[in-house]
Amino acid sequence: MNYSIDDSTKEFEDELRYLKLLSKQFPTIASASTEIINLQAILNLPKGTEHFLSDIHGECESFKHVLKNGSGNIKRKIKEVYGDTLSENEIKSLATLIYYPEQKLEIIHKQEENIEEWFRITIYRLIEVSRKAAFKYTRMKVRKALPKEFAYIIEELMHRGPEEIDKEEYYSEIIKTIIKIERADEFIIAMSKLIQRLVIDRLHIVGDIFDRGPGADIVMETITNYHSVDIQWGNHDILWMGAAAGSEACIATVIRICARYANLDTIEDGYGINILPLATFALETYSNDDCVAFKPKMENDIICSENDIKLISKMHKAISIIQFKLEGKIIKRRPHFCMDDRLLLNKINYEDGTINLDGKTYELIDKNFPTINPQNPYELNNEEKELIDKLKSSFLNSEKLQKHVRFLFSNGSMYLKFNSNLLYHGCIPVNEDGSFKKVKIGSSGKSYSGKSYFDRLEILVREGYFHKSNLEAKLYGMDLTWYLWTGPDSPLFGKDKMTTFERYFIDDKETHVEKKNPYFKLEDSEKMCKIIFEEFGLNPDTSHIINGHVPVKSKKGESPIRANGKLIVIDGGFSRAYQSTTGIAGYTLIYNSYGLLLVSHDPFESTQVAIEEEKDIHSTTMVLEKEVERKRVRDTDDGEKLIHQIKDLEMLLDAYRSGFIKEQ
Incomplete structure (x- = not known):
């Protein structure tokens, strides 16, 4: 940005006004320069790991376990550090400890004869694993994730370098003292939860948290306390939001x-x-x-x-x-x-x-x-x-339900564009020829299709929940929320009708048929995916669509990968009700700096078995895409924002040096 003394355009005045606001945060050349250096360095870090799940349907034990093990990500980190030095059983024990530290420590205390030696070895191992999990983050980001009680100690131990041999006694004494003052249990719990936190940078839930399984409220409570999460509403979620x-x-x-x-x-x-x-x-x-x-x-x-x-x-x-x-x-x-x-x-x-x-x-x-x-x-x-x-009074006055639904509104949406991935739960209503179907909304008779349809639906759903003064607008929003559960052109439902009455009252299965939207016949078409990417402003060459909603019948040979890898369906049967159909117990997707990994899971027995028998979910990992060059933060949506911030700061430096803004 190069100003001349006669700059007096409105654009210049607007930029100067913005830079003056920015100067309050960075009041000197030194502070602005430091931030540029910091942001430029962050751009070159490996991108954080994203974790995609869908169709949890209240299966709280399976969900929490997959969250704790990061779809196998924690065990991968352990193997990267100790694959050549620890046995398979030792790796399994360490992984179980990280997943369930409180429960596992109870068992350890009963089994271990030399508990102090076990503490010492385990703490060292946890430090090495946490270091591996944290390497792609800045120290500032790791510091924010540290449990307050042990923040200073963990930071000292995690950043111990190989050249610090002379300080080995210092680090050894820290661990010895933790054990001596009987804080080892608490320290191990804190370290385990830190590792769980670090292996996943962001969690995406592609709809259907509620119904069928016994613990949707537990799943929601877990999500509300998660460090970084977004939700794409499913038809079962929207039903509870309407309620x-x-x-x-x-x-x-x-x-x-x-x-x-x-x-x-x-x-x-x-x-x-x-x-x-x-x-x-x-x-x-x-x-x-x-x-x-x-x-x-x-x-x-x-x-x-x-x-x-x-x-x-x-x-x-x-x-x-x-x-x-x-x-x-x-x-x-x-x-x-x-x-x-x-x-x-x-x-x-x-x-x-x-x-x-x-x-x-x-x-x-x-x-x-x-x-x-x-x-x-x-x-x-x-x-x-x-x-x-x-x-109705009970639903409106359930404090916990209202808290969870407000979270669904604040962290959720009809769809999400994130790092070249387009996430939505069900489908985009299309005609038989693949063109976007025009759907009338409201008494005006105005029609919407594609992205504009999703955008308009989201506005009206929010009005149905939040509108207080305009009762007609609120009623319409609530009616439309119900429509999204069951309506023929609902992108969350995707069928011509919901035959609930027929299934209860008519024995003839011919009346139970629900015809799917043509989208589901065309989802294996790269051409259709390209049209969708262009509609949502994404690059067709580098983008993916990630769906849930329709269970993938793996045991019948169905693949979750459609359109030559452009579309991925990750509903593999988290809900036990679907596992006889799918043959597995869910898919999850991992997107890290090396590429895309699809993980299929066998059924989860129980938390008790996972702890006592150290029995993890058996998962199979498939590499969908491998990056030729490792993805960096600069290649992500967050990186794009950082690049804009750097440009703004460079403009601020120019304004300081040109005399348009004075240092504070």
Whole structure:
């Protein structure tokens, strides 16, 4: 930036105003120069490791274990340091200690005869592993990650160099003193958690944290405390977000799914939501109905008594009928959703227990509808209205749920562009020819497609949760949030319809079919991927699309890698409900400075087995892409920001030296 004395353009004045603000942070030539040197050095560090997961579906134990082991990243670091000197069992023991330090130390204390010697050896090993994990970061970044209690000590030990032989006694004395004053346990725990923190620079969750599994609230609590994370909303996440906003249809659907999988504990114990009113209503309304078609699926080793199963079945049916009524109200008030084919309660012949669909009559499995008025089937009766009001109040006043959903809003989005990767959960609605489908949103009838459709949806979902003054805007946002769960052009759902009613009430599987959007037939096309990259402003030659949502049937030969490596589907079956279909227990993706690694995982037995038997998840790693030259920070999105900062600082230096701004 070279100023001349007659510079008086508005552009110059704006730049000068900005530089004056910047000068408050860097008030001297020396401070600005130091920062330039620092940023320039950071640009040449290896890029941090990114970790991609999707479709966790409440499987908190598997999720936490994969997070703790960094999809095998910690064991790789141990092998890089000690692969030639430690046995496989010793490597396994050290890895288990790093994953579960508190629990493993309890066992060690009972087993080790010379605990002080074990402490000494282990601390030295942890220091070496932490040094390996930290080498790609600046000292400042590592310092910020250090546990406050041991920050000074860890920093001293981690930065011990080979040339510091004369200080060996100094370092040895530090470790000896830690053991002597009985702080070794706490120090090992701190070191282990530091290593977990350092092996992953950023976590990406490509949707579907909630439903099916027993611990979605635990997964969310873990994520909210994670050092760097982003979330691309999935259809199951958006459902809970709508429920937290107060959408009655979303609330009913959330409860129905939890009842279907005997997972009501997530609602009651996890989020403190009172569902006793539902139990009371169900027992009274369906006292003489066994609700056989609504018997819960027991997929998570859940043990229920026969009486509990009967109660859950009644609750399941009661909330399902309420859900169908509430959905009908939305469909009727939003005709542009084009979901009239989902209005089914008015198609039932309540006298003979049949339903007519597409000109064909089907006998219903369950013919007992005590709460439905055939003349006005979508109207809630007084008891149902009272019940849904109570449930809505519980959802709105669940402090923990609201905290987690606010985190989903602050750290989440419909899609993310990050380091040449495009992340979204499901699909981009397209026509049969691969062109982006135009979808009408709002009463104005304006259509959106591709990126603009995603952007508009996100704005409206946020309005549905955050809008307070404009009640109509809030209601529309909530209705659209429900639509994203189940609508025919929802990029989070990706099917023409959700056949929930048919699966409960009609035995003919022909009625259960849900037709996928053409996107899923075209996702193996490099041409389509190129069109998507261009739509989102990414380089087609260097970019990837990363999806979840549809489980990859590995045991049937399906590959998660599509379009010659341009698109990667990482839903491999974290949820136990899908593992019989996929044949594995999930995919995770690692993107480090050397390239892209796809990791497939075998089922996780339990945390207890992992600790006591030192049994890690067996994972298979496949190298998808290997960089010819190691990627540096300068090659990343963060690097691009740093380059702009350097240019701004160079302009500030020029302004100081030209006399336009005075040093402070």
